[in-house]
Amino acid sequence: ETGVTQSPTHLIKTRGQQVTLRCSSQSGHNTVSWYQQALGQGPQFIFQYYREEENGRGNFPPRFSGLQFPNYSSELNVNALELDDSALYLCASSLVGTGGEQYFGPGTRLTVT
């Protein structure tokens, strides 16, 4: 069984730029959720994808967008980067019907300068 993988591991961007983060879900899982974890905080829900459609969004602006592909992998895109976007971005996969069990990847550390 393959776990959740994310790429890249680390990324440094300049304010105003755009970034794309990638996630491959655990085999057999059909739902992907993205979370932002600021330093010293718990993860905050960004959005979730199921059947290639966004299925719920947290308190994040539209410049945070995503995609889910037929193989259940996913992308998180962030436009017009701001300094406060510096965080660990986590992807979690789950299987619909398991009532919330989510398995996280190692994350992508994004630094915006």
Add this chain to the structure above:
Amino acid sequence: QQQVKQSPQSLIVQKGGISIINCAYENTAFDYFPWYQQFPGKGPALLIAIRPDVSEKKEGRFTISFNKSAKQFSLHIMDSQPGDSATYFCAANHRGSTLGRLYFGRGTQLTVWP
């Protein structure tokens, strides 16, 4: 508004001791309560979880106690080991229109001294 409140923020325990972390919630629609363990530079790892139809769940040295009427749940780590030193997050979820959205506490940094 923090949907799940976690305490303490940090905890220092001697090797062999019991570590206890507490969480409280308000939303009675929550029906799944996992605990995650996170090491520096890593993603959170699912440790143990409970549903409100039971008051306790034990897996090895880790036990969740759940008090539905008080809307509280806690993690107990028995015989704490230096390798348990990590940040622990409680979380909650409900089967609503948003499938599987987890609400996390702020975390507890556990240090186990040898």
